[in-house]
Amino acid sequence: MPATSSLIRPSRDDDIPALTAIYTHHVLHGTGTFEIDAPTQADMAQRRGDVLARGLPYLVAEQQGKVVGFAYCNWFKPRPAYRFSAEDSIYLAPGNQGHGLGRALLAELAAQAQRAGVRRLIAVIGDSANAGSIGVHRSLGFAHVGVLTSCGWKFDRWLDVVLMEKTLGPGNSSPPDKPTHRSPSD
Numbered sequence: 053m054p055a056t057s058s059l060i061r062p063s064r065d066d067d068i069p070a071l072t073a074i075y076t077h078h079v080l081h082g083t084g085t086f087e088i089d090a091p092t093q094a095d096m097a098q099r100r101g102d103v104l105a106r107g108l109p110y111l112v113a114e115q116q117g118k119v120v121g122f123a124y125c126n127w128f129k130p131r132p133a134y135r136f137s138a139e140d141s142i143y144l145a146p147g148n149q150g151h152g153l154g155r156a157l158l159a160e161l162a163a164q165a166q167r168a169g170v171r172r173l174i175a176v177i178g179d180s181a182n183a184g185s186i187g188v189h190r191s192l193g194f195a196h197v198g199v200l201t202s203c204g205w206k207f208d209r210w211l212d213v214v215l216m217e218k219t220l221g222p223g224n225s226s227p228p229d230k231p232t233h234r235s236p237s238d
Contacts, residue, residue, distance in 0.1 A: 069093060072091065084143070106127065109165060
């Protein structure tokens with residue numbers, strides 16, 4: 053189904069089962085995440101809560117009342133100095149790739165991340181053969197900045213990580229206006 057018939061909205065607590073199911077599929081069958089064991093619904097709720105506690109977006113794509121994808125960003129690293137650089141994550145339910153849904157989610161995620169004060173959005177893409185994710189990021193202006201070769205082991209093979217980045221707003225041309233993100237311990 054084309055992305056134009058999708059609703060992209062903030063995630064809600066009642067989306068957790070769908071988020072968990074989508075992500076579990078990618079953990080068990082894909083190389084976009086290097087996680088080996090699928091998280092529980094409680095794990096996913098905690099992860100979502102950590103993102104939201106930092107004032108960062110956690111979005112879902114909905115079609116005909118069903119969650120078919122999600123995207124969020126979180127600090128690139130957990131230390132507060134990274135609070136203006138965020139790593140994006142996008143996952144689609146099986147059968148929803150290739151219709152512009154990932155691009156629509158990433159575009160809205162970037163816009164909301166910028167409004168939240170993020171200056172640099174970073175893609176850490178599992179598997180250098182992940183042409184779909186690399187292409188979606190490239191189409192939205194992400195630049196290739198490197199490859200970490202053979203740094204992950206999943207499905208009995210070595211996997212690379214592709215690094216891409218996109219400047220949001222003024223980027224590093226000026227200091228941030230104010231610390232807009234909160235640590236979950238705040």
